[in-house]
Amino acid sequence: MLNRSRTALAASLALVMGVAHAQFDPGRARLENERNTVEVVSRVAPGVVFVTTRQAAQVPGAPDAWTLPPGLFPRGLELPPRQGEGSGFVIDRDGLILTNDHVVTLATDRVGTVTVRFHDDPRQYPATVVGRAPAYDLALVKVNAPGKALTPLPLGDSDRLQPGQKAIAIGNPFGLEFAVSEGVVSATGRTFAPRSGNLSTNVIQTDAAVNPGSSGGPLLNSSGEVVGINTQILSSSPVSGQFGGVAFAVPINVAKSLLPELKAGKTVDERSLIASRPRLGVEVVDLGAYPSDVRATYRLPDRGVVVARVEKGSPAERAGLRAGSKTARVGPADLPVEGDVITAVNGRPVGSAAELRAIVFGAKPDEVTLTVSRAGQERQVKVKLAVVAPAL
Secondary structure (H helix, E strand, O other), X not given: OHHHHHHHHHHHHHHHXXXXXXXXXXXXXXXXXXXXXXXXXXXXHHHEEEEEEEEOOEOOOOOOOOEOOOOOOOOOOOEOOEEEXXXXXXXXXXXXXEEOHHHOHXXXXXXXXXXXXXXXXXXXXXXXXXXXXXXXXXXXXXXXXXXXXXXXXXXXXXXXOOOOOEEEEEEOHHHOOOEEEEEEEEEEEEEEOOOOOOOOXXXXXXXXXXXXXXXXXXXXXXXXXEEEEEEEEEOOXXXXXXXXXXXXXXXXXXXXXXXXXXXXXXXXXXXXXXXXXXXXXXXXXXXXXXXXXXXXXXXXXXXXXXXXXXXXXXXXXXXXXXXXXXXXXXXXXXXXXXXXXXXXXXXXXXXXXXXXXXXXXXXXXXXXXXXXXXXXXXXXXXXXXXXXXXXX
């Protein structure tokens, strides 16, 4: 009897597995994905470029104009020429190219030059740096090339990205021209520190392979739209800069919001961003600085930022946000308590001042909904952002 039951169970499992196999053909699915990747890559290939920056040999301490031809001075007196390489992509028929700011760093003074090479074109075209946004590691370059060489890539909407979506990265890793890698969007809204300064920004995380030389290249979705600009990697490898499965891209919507300033030839640094962008008008302290006993005493949540000060006349004041009315002694510091704690913005959790600033700076439209904990009770507060100084 037991053997019959086992036989019946095995037959049932075989039937279920057979039905499942009939409904899902992994060979067919794999070929469909491959066809999509090949189609996207072939369509965008002409618009992806190889960016090279160079600095000529110089005399240490001499004015920039003293750029030297090789061999003019004895060996050791002149600084050797330097060269950097990266990627970029065309965004319009005027020859404008988006790339990373760190790719063009060598060309941001009077002795640097930029050249651009297109896919399957051995010629190098001269280019100039039009505008820079070091705070977001973005730069706008204009290439002097014939119109027929320019194939603008369509810009997508990075706000609509979801983890698990297909991601295609194209660039020039290690100087290997036009290399394609594929993966998924691993996460969105990841807060990441910039290469310089203290202004953290939200970035896209992907597992598509990105390596030195890929910087500035496009991150594309399955429709062939640019959704991000590859910028950094996170790696535990002892070899500096080796891809370890985690790469970051600046959301294309950030670049689109900065394009008017970049086209106008501006340098958008941390100070100018803070001075010109709409924000709440608060000073905050990370809850991570509060011991568990202090959080329990004052009914504070485990994660969020405590409002320490509200700027006079700011959006936060108009919305009724409250700063801490008392302080608690924690080691050498007096931390604000009995004030509002911001735990989320537009439903996105907030755990630090850097995360709050990054979310607020990228908010569209300029009205946000804050999740606020007040005296242990959670509430939703709508705030219309405005330009204020010097807060978030």
